[in-house]
Structures are given as C-alpha cells and as structure tokens.
Amino acid sequence: MINLRLRDILVAGFCIILHLVYRSHKRRLLPPPPGPTRWPVVGSILSMTLNYAHISYQKFGKKLGAKFLYYEVFNQPIIVINDVQVAQELLEKRSAIYSSRPQVRILSEGIGMNRFFAIMPYGDEWRAQRRMFQQYFGPRHFEQQLEMHERMLRFVRRGLLPNLLTSPQDFHEHLRNCIGGFSISIAYGLPVQRQHDSRVRFSGTVFGEMIAAAGSGKLVIHFISSLLQDIPDWMPGSGFKKAARDLRSLIEKLVEDPYQAGLELLDEGNPQESFVATSLEKGRNYADFEGHVNRLKYTATQFFGGAAETTMTVFSTFVLMMLKNRDVQCEVQRELDSVIGSDRMPTMSDLSRLPYLSAVIKETLRWNPVAPLSVPRMTTSEDVYDGYYIPKDCIVLTNIYAMLHDEDTYPEPEEFKPERFIKNGVLRDDVPDPETIATFGFGRRICPGSHIALPFIHLIAASILCLFDILPEVDAEGNPINVVPKFAPSSLTSEPFPFPCKIVPRGDRNVKELLKEYIGNEPI
Numbered sequence: 054m055i056n057l058r059l060r061d062i063l064v065a066g067f068c069i070i071l072h073l074v075y076r077s078h079k080r081r082l083l084p085p086p087p088g089p090t091r092w093p094v095v096g097s098i099l100s101m102t103l104n105y106a107h108i109s110y111q112k113f114g115k116k117l118g119a120k121f122l123y124y125e126v127f128n129q130p131i132i133v134i135n136d137v138q139v140a141q142e143l144l145e146k147r148s149a150i151y152s153s154r155p156q157v158r159i160l161s162e163g164i165g166m167n168r169f170f171a172i173m174p175y176g177d178e179w180r181a182q183r184r185m186f187q188q189y190f191g192p193r194h195f196e197q198q199l200e201m202h203e204r205m206l207r208f209v210r211r212g213l214l215p216n217l218l219t220s221p222q223d224f225h226e227h228l229r230n231c232i233g234g235f236s237i238s239i240a241y242g243l244p245v246q247r248q249h250d251s252r253v254r255f256s257g258t259v260f261g262e263m264i265a266a267a268g269s270g271k272l273v274i275h276f277i278s279s280l281l282q283d284i285p286d287w288m289p290g291s292g293f294k295k296a297a298r299d300l301r302s303l304i305e306k307l308v309e310d311p312y313q314a315g316l317e318l319l320d321e322g323n324p325q326e327s328f329v330a331t332s333l334e335k336g337r338n339y340a341d342f343e344g345h346v347n348r349l350k351y352t353a354t355q356f357f358g359g360a361a362e363t364t365m366t367v368f369s370t371f372v373l374m375m376l377k378n379r380d381v382q383c384e385v386q387r388e389l390d391s392v393i394g395s396d397r398m399p400t401m402s403d404l405s406r407l408p409y410l411s412a413v414i415k416e417t418l419r420w421n422p423v424a425p426l427s428v429p430r431m432t433t434s435e436d437v438y439d440g441y442y443i444p445k446d447c448i449v450l451t452n453i454y455a456m457l458h459d460e461d462t463y464p465e466p467e468e469f470k471p472e473r474f475i476k477n478g479v480l481r482d483d484v485p486d487p488e489t490i491a492t493f494g495f496g497r498r499i500c501p502g503s504h505i506a507l508p509f510i511h512l513i514a515a516s517i518l519c520l521f522d523i524l525p526e527v528d529a530e531g532n533p534i535n536v537v538p539k540f541a542p543s544s545l546t547s548e549p550f551p552f553p554c555k556i557v558p559r560g561d562r563n564v565k566e567l568l569k570e571y572i573g574n575e576p577i
C-alpha cells in the first residue's frame with residue numbers, strides 16, 4: 054500500500070502548480086496571430102473599418118498571406134478567421150473553447166439581446182433554449198417537417214404569387230410578408246394577412262434594428278458605447294443609451310404580444326399547429342412551468358429573428374442576380390418547363406429534380422453570403438493554434454465572405470457563375486457546397502434553421518420563375534435601368550439595397566388561371 058506523507062503530497066502539489074504556471078507562461082510567450090500594428094491603449098482600432106469590414110479583413114489577410122488575423126481594441130483581443138479549414142479546426146474540433154458569444158454591454162445590458170439563445174453565452178440556458186428549438190423544428194421531426202412544408206406552399210401560393218400578379222412593384226414587401234408571415238404562423242399559429250400584416254411589419258422593424266445594431270462591422274462602436282454605458286443620461290453623447298432602452302421595450306412587446314394572441318387562440322379551441330401550442334402542452338406538468346413559458350416565448354420570437362432577415366437577404370440577392378443575368382434566368386425557366394410543364398406550379402417533391410436551380414441557389418448563397426461575418430464567438434479558455442497564442446475571452450469573427458470568395462476554391466469569385474456547381478446536368482461533388490460549408494456557420498452554434506430555410510428558398514425561387522419573368526425597369530426615356538448592386542454596409546446581414554425591377558407574368562402562361570383557386574382576401 055502506498056503510504057503518502059503530507060510532505061510528499063505538498064511537494065507533488067507544488068510541482069503540478071509549477072508545471073501549470075510554466076506551461077501557461079510558455080504559451081503566453083508565443084506570438085499572437087499576424088495582424089496590423091497595435092498602438093498603446095487603442096490597439097489596432099485605426100486599422101479597422103466600419104463599412105464592409107469582411108472585405109477589408111479578406112484583403113488584409115491576403116496581403117499578409119495569413120489565414121487568420123489578430124486585432125486588439127482597448128485591450129480586447131479579436132481574431133478573424135478567413136479560411137474554412139481554420140474555422141473547422143477551431144470552431145468544430147475545439148468547440149469546447151470556441152462556442153460562446155461575446156457579451157457586448159450595450160447589446161446585452163442595454164438592449165437585452167442576450168435573452169435570445171442566438172446571442173447568449175454558452176451555458177445551461179443556451180442549451181435549454183436550443184434544445185427546445187430543436188425538439189420542435191429539428192430535421193428529425195418528420196410530422197412537423199411535413200406540416201412546415203405544407204405551410205410554406207400555402208404562404209407562397211396564397212400570400213406571395215397572387216400579390217406579385219396584382220402589385221409586382223411592391224415585390225420586396227410581398228416577399229417580406231410571405232417569409233415573415235410563415236415564421237409567425239409556424240411559431241404561434243396566428244392568422245396572417247396576405248398583405249401588410251401588422252405583426253410581420255412590427256417584428257421586421259424590431260429585428261431589423263437589432264440586426265443593424267449587432268453587426269460585427271460595428272465592433273468599434275460597440276466598444277466605445279460599452280465604455281460610455283455608465284455616463285449619466287444628461288451628458289451630451291448619451292443619446293445611444295435612450296435608443297437602447299427604447300429598443301429594449303420594443304423587444305419586450307415583440308416577445309409578449311404574439312404569445313398572448315396565440316394563447317387567446319388556444320383558449321378559443323381552434324388553433325393551428327404551432328411551436329407555442331405544442332411546447333405549452335408538453336410542459337404542462339413541468340415543475341418549473343413558469344420558467345418553461347418564459348423560455349418558449351423567447352424561442353418563438355427567435356424563430357422570426359433567425360428566419361426572416363436571412364431568408365429575405367437570400368431572396369433579394371436571387372432576384373437581383375436573375376435581373377443581372379438574364380441567360381441564367383432563362384436556363385432556370387427551361388429546366389422548370391421540362392420538369393413541371395406549363396399547366397401547374399412546383400411542389401415540394403419537384404425540387405430535387407431541379408439541379409440547375411439548385412446550382413443557382415448555391416451560387417446566390419456564395420456570391421453574397423447572408424451573414425458575411427457570421428455571429429461573433431468568444432473563447433472560454435486560452436488556446437494555441439499553429440504556433441500562435443489565442444487568449445481567453447477573445448472575440449472570434451468567422452469571415453464567411455472570405456471563405457466563399459476564396460479564389461483557389463471558387464475561381465473568379467466576384468463573378469456570378471452557377472456553372473461552377475454543375476457539370477453535364479449533374480451537381481458536382483468536388484466543389485465545396487455553400488449549402489453545407491460556411492454559409493450557416495460551424496460547430497455547436499451552427500445555424501439550426503438551415504433545413505427550414507433551404508427548401509423554402511428553393512420553393513419560392515421555383516414558383517416565381519415558373520410564372521413570372523424578372524426584367525429591368527425602364528427609365529422615363531424607355532431605356533432599361535442598369536442596377537448597380539449595393540449592400541447594407543455594416544449590418545449582421547448583407548441585404549441588397551432596394552432596386553427597381555419588373556416582375557411580369559410569363560408570356561406563354563395563363564398565370565391568372567393557375568392562381569385562380571389561391572386568390573382571395575381571407576388571412577392565411
């Protein structure tokens with residue numbers, strides 16, 4: 054039997070502590086990843102741009118020949134990952150370290166955004182909300198998937214296509230109403246107006262403000278406003294605090310109102326299948342029912358937040374690309390005509406037989422990544438990678454834009470070329486697919502809604518091009534207007550700015566007849 058004396062234990066303990074201190078010290082002696090010059094106090098703030106930050110990080114990475122970069126702002130370390138393999142190594146293989154989110158004071162304490170699990174730090178509450186989301190919306194819940202597909206079809210046919218026929222000039226608004234309306238319907242089971250639904254509008258406005266406030270391009274502003282968070286309200290320059298409080302109360306209304314309306318509908322006894330109805334029923338006997346209800350309110354609101362702006366961004370980009378690339382649009386229509394014909398509209402089961410459309414959607418996701426700098430992460434302990442030291446509490450920006458514009462993987466990345474994903478009518482498996490790589494993030498915090506977004510996007514694209522042509526608007530002299538694409542410069546999502554275009558029924562199609570049974574005024 055080993056007989057350890059107190060002295061031996063103390064010596065062993067001392068040696069272990071010494072070893073740990075030495076190891077940690079040795080790690081800290083390693084250099085940080087390459088990056089711009091850092092100045093005392095302000096760090097690399099002078100090298101950071103507010104607008105289109107993803108492009109400037111990409112260019113700077115290329116200049117240094119570095120796959121990931123190191124910045125510092127007021128002592129806050131930041132790494133920017135420009136490369137897929139590095140992202141996989143860190144965010145997937147070392148996910149125990151890289152799965153949290155930074156808690157920017159102005160966003161969490163000020164606006165209260167950290168109550169949504171997309172923004173929360175890694176931990177029990179995040180796990181509980183994400184589990185609740187997956188239990189209802191996860192890809193393995195077959196019946197709910199069928200219900201969701203059925204409802205997508207209903208929103209496209211009743212909500213979107215008839216509106217495009219009667220007021221095509223408002224296509225941005227119609228797309229928003231259709232995508233947002235679907236989210237509200239699935240989350241709360243509430244009826245949605247076919248045009249200008251007030252809940253869709255309100256949710257869109259509030260989430261639009263949140264997404265604009267949270268953009269990674271705004272990091273510098275976040276730091277400065279967080280430092281100034283404690284200045285009194287009467288001081289000049291404190292206006293941002295009031296703006297944050299106003300947004301906070303709008304969020305509270307956004308979380309509460311549709312939930313209460315959903316409850317009333319349940320009490321009336323004729324509800325539509327929804328996340329709220331199912332999750333409430335499931336939690337009836339839980340000991341902490343109140344906690345369960347609070348969680349499900351935020352998770353339901355999160356559904357709209359995750360789905361609406363992102364899907365809308367893909368769609369605006371798709372319409373823009375069809376406008377700028379008429380040959381691609383005609384090729385999609387040729388494929389649709391050969392698979393579907395001219396006397397019916399696409400169904401969910403047609404989608405897998407449209408490889409060219411699929412290549413176009415992949416190229417749309419690649420060409421203008423929806424969230425070019427993803428949602429920021431934060432390290433929960435120090436790390437060493439490739440000989441570089443990465444500290445604890447380091448903000449990690451995933452530059453999805455740089456990854457999907459890497460010219461070795463996607464030659465001529467600025468060109469819109471669906472052909473890069475398809476050969477002889479078959480989708481290529483030797484080109485990394487933006488539907489599965491980078492677009493939706495990495496590791497434990499990867500987007501849990503990709504399997505909802507992708508079929509919806511394919512369905513909307515197929516349905517529009519089956520019935521309509523997307524053509525340039527003409528100016529006062531009758532000349533086609535050349536649209537120059539422009540994008541939100543520093544928001545979380547890279548939505549194109551509104552642009553003029555004409556959506557007209559296809560000449561060889563009786564669109565009114567095809568839509569006859571779907572036209573009406575009653576809510577969906």
Ligand code: HEM
Binds near residue numbers: 503
């Ligand atoms: C084309 C559409 C979409 C794109 C491109 C997209 C992209 C992303 C990205 C890049 C992230 C961050 C992942 C990371 O940190 O690595 C994310 C997170 C998230 N997305 Fe999506 N998304 C889309 C649609 C959706 C939809 C339809 C929903 C809901 C139904 C959704 C819900 C969420 C949620 C809840 C998170 C936070 C996950 C977490 O922090 O655990 N997204 N998404």
